[in-house]
Amino acid sequence: MKFLFSFLSLLIFNKECDYEKKSYPVTSINKTTQVQPVNSKIVQDSLMTISYTAQTRGTYKSVTVSQQQVTVNNSRAKNPKMTFPCSKDDWNEITRLLSNIDTSKLKDLKVPSTKSHYDGALGATLKLTVEGKEMSSPTFDHGNPPSEVAQLVSKLLSMGKMEQK
Numbered sequence: 001m002k003f004l005f006s007f008l009s010l011l012i013f014n015k016e017c018d019y020e021k022k023s024y025p026v027t028s029i030n031k032t033t034q035v036q037p038v039n040s041k042i043v044q045d046s047l048m049t050i051s052y053t054a055q056t057r058g059t060y061k062s063v064t065v066s067q068q069q070v071t072v073n074n075s076r077a078k079n080p081k082m083t084f085p086c087s088k089d090d091w092n093e094i095t096r097l098l099s100n101i102d103t104s105k106l107k108d109l110k111v112p113s114t115k116s117h118y119d120g121a122l123g124a125t126l127k128l129t130v131e132g133k134e135m136s137s138p139t140f141d142h143g144n145p146p147s148e149v150a151q152l153v154s155k156l157l158s159m160g161k162m163e164q165k
Contacts, residue, residue, distance in 0.1 A: 049129045052156045054122040054142035063160035067091050072160045097152040111140040
């Protein structure tokens with residue numbers, strides 16, 4: 001009886017896997033296609049947001065910057081958000097810092113430390129959204145970002161602290 005049940009289960013699961021293959025065809029990806037780094041002209045002319053999020057089990061901090069506004073959130077609740085306009089000088093500084101970063105390699109950044117893996121530090125992520133396409137860094141320790149994005153992270157954090165005073 002156990003053998004029959006196991007055999008029928010195997011047939012059903014095998015059929016389900018076959019169904020998944022037929023429902024979602026796999027397309028080939030051209031490996032020569034590369035994501036181009038974001039240059040300052042594209043940054044200034046497009047819809048772009050940059051988000052820095054640092055979190056752990058009990059703490060949450062988020063700074064999101066677009067050309068129009070800066071949003072700071074220090075709680076997972078939706079109400080405590082603070083939103084204020086982004087100054088032209090701040091936006092120009094962010095675009096200048098961003099133009100020095102190869103955004104196509106953002107996901108491949110080497111993290112300098114891993115304290116966030118055991119709650120020794122907040123786990124932080126830098127996310128860039130340009131015209132609906134998202135690029136995200138690996139999780140790194142809050143306060144110890146990869147050297148390639150350190151100045152940008154510092155600028156985002158300073159913008160988030162301006163309104164909290």
